[in-house]
Amino acid sequence: NAGVTQTPKFQVLKTGQSMTLQCAQDMNHNSMYWYRQDPGMGLRLIYYSASEGTTDKGEVPNGYNVSRLNKREFSLRLESAAPSQTSVYFCASKLLGENTGELFFGEGSRLTVL
Amino acid sequence: AQSVAQPEDQVNVAEGNPLTVKCTYSVSGNPYLFWYVQYPNRGLQFLLKYITGDNLVKGSYGFEAEFNKSQTSFHLKKPSALVSDSALYFCAVRSGGYQKVTFGIGTKLQVIP
Numbered sequence: 001n002a003g004v005t006q007t008p009k010f011q012v013l014k015t016g017q018s019m020t021l022q023c024a025q026d027m028n029h030n031s032m033y034w035y036r037q038d039p040g041m042g043l044r045l046i047y048y049s050a051s052e053g054t055t056d057k058g059e060v061p062n063g064y065n066v067s068r069l070n071k072r073e074f075s076l077r078l079e080s081a082a083p084s085q086t087s088v089y090f091c092a093s094k095l096l097g098e099n100t101g102e103l104f105f106g107e108g109s110r111l112t113v114l
Numbered sequence: 115a116q117s118v119a120q121p122e123d124q125v126n127v128a129e130g131n132p133l134t135v136k137c138t139y140s141v142s143g144n145p146y147l148f149w150y151v152q153y154p155n156r157g158l159q160f161l162l163k164y165i166t167g168d169n170l171v172k173g174s175y176g177f178e179a180e181f182n183k184s185q186t187s188f189h190l191k192k193p194s195a196l197v198s199d200s201a202l203y204f205c206a207v208r209s210g211g212y213q214k215v216t217f218g219i220g221t222k223l224q225v226i227p
Contacts, residue, residue: 035217043220045216048213059216090158102148102163103148105150107157
């Protein structure tokens, strides 16, 4: 199993450009998440999807949009990139159940906005 | 709102000594608590969790953590540190019945040979 796969792994954008980060999981998980990691800030939740057909804002949603395309895929879109969105982005997934709950992470997507 | 505090940016410990990485939390409802580890240029890996039951939980690589409800803490411990334990450690929380997972800022563990 591949687990959680993120593409691209690296991307350089100019201010104002748009792009989409793709995430797919093959573990039949219900919930999916997008986080960003910045030095000294830890992981901050951008958006999450508790189950197929639902999405909710996290702590830092401004400047981002998401699409839960199906149960496997959850994409993150930057409509007009800004230097403040330079970060490492992580997608994660988990089963929907009270006795489960650990997240499975992708390897990250490193985005630089010039 | 739920939150996690990891009061130490970095913890240094000599190889073979016990280690503790601290975590306190704030959440409405029953807390579900987690520890993750991150090695350089990698995604996070799950170490252990507390959902319910015994307050002392054991996880991967010899790590354990103790849930203390009165102190709202979930400190990560290991009896004897290895150089290979050097990494970034994250504590996380969610409230039972909800799917939002909140992380702390992380603690860098440095094990000195």
